[in-house]
Amino acid sequence: MKRVLLTGAAGGVGTRLRKLMKPVYPDLVLSDIKMPGDLEKGANFVAVDLTHLDQVEKIVDGVEGIVHLGGFSVEGPWDAILQANIIGCYNLFDAAQRKGVKRVIFASSNHAVGFYPRVHRIGHDVTTRPDSRYGVSKAFGEALGAFYSDKHGMRVTCLRIGNVGDKPIDLRRLAIWLSYEDLLQLTRIGLEHPDLRYEIFYGASFNERSWWDNSNAYRYGYRPTGRAEDFRDEALAEQAKLPPDPVGDFFQGGTFTSAEYTAGTERIWK
């Protein structure tokens, strides 16, 4: 991989990932809607609004691979999700295809499947069950990735990311935590693995409480080094401070499922 573009480079995850990616991909182009305050000296940064196709076309020109973190990263009003995650994501894939970009890694989310109960262990091939407008936009991005891969031969990896951080911060995150180093590992598989055409991987470290069968990622050589249980006591102490949430505690997506929830509690098993 020569030139690689990282979108969303100013966000919390992008800020850490860009530092880890730079030694591996020295010709790294960074973009976000606004320049990050803590930009490294000599970094190649371009401010891009993903809803403007002309700006997206310019930034993807000459790039071999894209790691697409850019967009709205939590639940939000429909117009915000529509602009950043639907139109923005479409522009990204469409411009990438027309400019000959070979590989795209799409930062999907566990919220594309957040309405699976925690008692279910799910694989990468389940039907999406989004828990929010945000989750719907991630399911859309996964579908776009499949479309550009099948129609145009683009190599696309969708990472259904759990929760990226230095450590898991509550009970739910003990199941879905992803360390920055393991995110880099998954990113490298997506950008480099010769056999990969279109795949969905769960973005999770080695978590004993996981609800996800991530054997698809293991099949491509993923060997996570982060282990959520190493932080168990701290995470459980944080959990004890949280109010009970009968809906959110039942479904995998947590508070994303209980927010605005009006469906009744018959689906919640005791």
Ligand code: 15L
């Ligand atoms: C996500 O998709 C969000 O981007 C992140 O901010 C967290 O809310 C995470 O999911 C999570 O489920 O913990």
